[in-house]
Amino acid sequence: MSNFIVGLSGGIGSGKTAVSDRFATRGITVVDADVIARQVVEPGSDALKAIQQHFGDAIVDANGELRRAELRKRIFSNAEDKQWLEALLHPLIATETLNQLEQAKGAYVIYVSPLLVEGGQKALCDRLLVIDVPESVQVARTMTRDDNDQAQVERIMASQASRQQRLDAADDVVDNSGDIEQLDVKVETLHQQYLAYAEEKKAQ
Numbered sequence: 001m002s003n004f005i006v007g008l009s010g011g012i013g014s015g016k017t018a019v020s021d022r023f024a025t026r027g028i029t030v031v032d033a034d035v036i037a038r039q040v041v042e043p044g045s046d047a048l049k050a051i052q053q054h055f056g057d058a059i060v061d062a063n064g065e066l067r068r069a070e071l072r073k074r075i076f077s078n079a080e081d082k083q084w085l086e087a088l089l090h091p092l093i094a095t096e097t098l099n100q101l102e103q104a105k106g107a108y109v110i111y112v113s114p115l116l117v118e119g120g121q122k123a124l125c126d127r128l129l130v131i132d133v134p135e136s137v138q139v140a141r142t143m144t145r146d147d148n149d150q151a152q153v154e155r156i157m158a159s160q161a162s163r164q165q166r167l168d169a170a171d172d173v174v175d176n177s178g179d180i181e182q183l184d185v186k187v188e189t190l191h192q193q194y195l196a197y198a199e200e201k202k203a204q
Contacts, residue, residue, distance in 0.1 A: 002029065004108035004198035005101065005124055009116035009166060010131030012156050013141035015176040015183075019131050020112045022187040029104040033097060033113035040092040041066050050088055055081070069148070076155045107198045117161040117169045126201065129190065130170035133177045135163060 008023075010016045020030045041048045043064040052060055055074060061067050075082040101109060101124070108126075116122050133141075135157065142153045167173060172193075174186050 002101070002104040002106055002109040003202050004126050004194065006108055006110050006194055007116045007122055007125035007128045008110050008112045008131065009114060009128065010133075010176075011135075011138050011160055011163060011166070012114065012153070013138035013145070014131040014133050015141075016112055016114070016131050018180070018183060019129075019174060019176065019187060020110055022184055023110045023191065026187075026191050027106065028108065028110055028191070029106050030110045030112060031097060031100040031104060033093060033111075033115070036093050036096045036100070037089065040089060040096065047088060047092060051085070054084065072148075072156070073152065076152065076159065082159075108194050114160060117166050122169065127171045127194070127197065128169055129172045129174065130166045131174050131176050132163065132167060133175070137177055 008016060008020055017032075020032060024030050041051065043060075048060070048064075048066055051066065051071070055071065059067055059071055059074075071085075075085055097111070097113075101111060111121075111125060113119065113121055116125070116128060122128055138157060139150055139153050142148060142156070143150060148156075161169075172190060174183070174190070176183060
């Protein structure tokens with residue numbers, strides 16, 4: 001297992017993937033809870049079969065893939081469905097996350113999750129890096145990316161920790177409202193800091 005875990009979090013549309021991709025280009029292993037969440041519901045998986053049985057055949061497309069946008073609409077308009085889905089998926093995601101963190105090599109590892117603050121996963125991490133943008137930017141980016149209406153995006157945001165809660169919990173913050181070149185400079189600075197922190201921890 002990697003000696004040092006950096007948790008990376010941020011609200012929907014904040015640009016977590018853009019940041020984690022830049023750490024990955026520097027040879028750092030990235031364990032991403034959103035990627036794992038997709039893996040556990042791949043076609044043929046027991047989890048997807050359970051979801052189809054619960055929500056009906058319309059929840060999968062002609063290729064047997066989960067219709068994510070449709071599922072998101074369903075769970076954010078029905079609290080019981082959301083609880084049912086979380087009870088099914090969260091243990092599967094947690095098990096695979098720990099497995100990937102155990103296997104991660106290198107000076108440090110980046111663990112990406114939108115729920116690090118409110119989900120208690122911060123306890124796994126040596127540092128918490130929060131990607132921050134104004135809420136208006138979150139809404140605009142997510143509407144464009146996911147083809148969701150504003151009310152839907154705002155419901156998702158309301159279900160997550162608030163911007164201030166994330167900032168209060170953070171050890172490090174990246175303002176991601178600028179351009180890619182600015183972001184790359186910020187990631188390089190943090191990369192060097194995390195290499196140093198990891199060396200310090202190893203020496204303890």
